[in-house]
Amino acid sequence: xxxxxxxxxxxxxxxxxxxxxxxxxxxxxxxxxxxxxxxxxxxxxxxxxxxxxxxxxxxxxxxxxxxxxxxxxxxxxxxxxxxxxxxxxxxxxxxxxxxxxxxxxxxxxxxxxxxxxxxxxxxxxxxxxxxxxxxxxxxxxxxxxxxxxxxxxxxxxxxxxxxxxxxxxxxxxxxxxxxxxxxxxxxxxxxxxxxxxxxxxxxxxxxx
Numbered sequence: 001x002x003x004x005x006x007x008x009x010x011x012x013x014x015x016x017x018x019x020x021x022x023x024x025x026x027x028x029x030x031x032x033x034x035x036x037x038x039x040x041x042x043x044x045x046x047x048x049x050x051x052x053x054x055x056x057x058x059x060x061x062x063x064x065x066x067x068x069x070x071x072x073x074x075x076x077x078x079x080x081x082x083x084x085x086x087x088x089x090x091x092x093x094x095x096x097x098x099x100x101x102x103x104x105x106x107x108x109x110x111x112x113x114x115x116x117x118x119x120x121x122x123x124x125x126x127x128x129x130x131x132x133x134x135x136x137x138x139x140x141x142x143x144x145x146x147x148x149x150x151x152x153x154x155x156x157x158x159x160x161x162x163x164x165x166x167x168x169x170x171x172x173x174x175x176x177x178x179x180x181x182x183x184x185x186x187x188x189x190x191x192x193x194x195x196x197x198x199x200x201x202x203x204x205x206x207x208x
Contacts, residue, residue, distance in 0.1 A: 033116060034108040035208050040080040043127020044073040044120050044205065045162055045173070045196050046104075048113035062179075065194035067117065071107060072162050074131040074138075082107040083134040085161040087144045097144035099137045099156060119202035121171060129169035134161060148190045150177040159191035173201045 040046075047067035049059070059065050071084030082104055087097035089112075108116055121127050137156060145155035153164065163174040174195035181188050196202065 030109045030111040032105040032108050033110055033113055033208060034104055034118075035206060038118065038206055040073045040104060040118065041120060041124075041127065042073055042075045042080070042131045043124070044118050045202055046071050046073060046082055046107065046116065046118050047193055047197055048108060048116040050112060050114060062192040062194045065192060065197060066115070067193040067197055070159055070162050070193050070196050071102075072131060072134045072165055073104075074101070074135045076101065076135075080104060083131075083138045083161070085137075085142070085144050085156045085158045087146065097146070099134075099140075099142040099144070099161060101135075101138045115208060117197065117207045118205040119196060119199070120205050121166075121173060121202055123171055126166065126169040126171035130162075130165040130171070133168045134165040137161060137165075148181065148186065148188045150188070150190055157190070159193060159195065162196060163191050171201065173199045 048069050049067045050069070059068060069084065069086065071082040073080050074083050075081075081101050083099060083101050084107065085099045089100065090096075091100070107113070143155045145152060145157045145160065147155075148157050148160075149155075150160055156164065159174070160177075163177075166173045174191055177189045177191050178195075179190055179192045181190060
């Protein structure tokens with residue numbers, strides 16, 4: 001089971017098994033680590049790194065990548081929010097692992113993030129379409145894919161959500177799933193955070 005959790009956190013790898021839950025340094029008074037004044041735009045790809053053991057395991061699996069989780073910025077009634085697929089971060093008792101929508105302050109809380117980045121495509125039309133697709137996945141209550149099966153579009157894991165959103169928008173920001181994962185009970189090919197952190201179709205707005 002622990003082997004599966006290692007994958008579960010590239011973007012959320014600990015939960016339900018523990019993906020993004022508890023993989024950061026805990027503080028008595030959590031703060032948002034997103035720099036004050038950062039303007040988030042619809043379609044921005046946001047990445048974060050947790051501070052726990054599992055998050056570092058994800059980075060190791062990602063061959064030295066800097067981040068363990070990824071999401072996409074959407075427009076919710078004029079306010080920037082972040083849609084992301086994550087296990088182990090229930091909003092209420094009995095909440096299932098699914099695609100969620102959180103405020104930037106919650107996504108980049110020091111409770112769940114030790115560092116982060118915002119990356120942006122030049123194509124604003126594609127960014128809008130990708131954000132709209134991700135929002136629709138959230139509104140459907142799309143379940144988190146614990147099998148990390150890139151061929152199964154009925155469920156989504158975190159990096160798959162962002163990759164597919166942009167595929168649907170006609171912009172390939174991450175390429176095909178190219179990382180082979182072979183662990184006890186889990187054999188798959190998937191996307192990892194570095195596919196977005198190093199994408200030549202995205203420019204860096206800020207790193208922190």
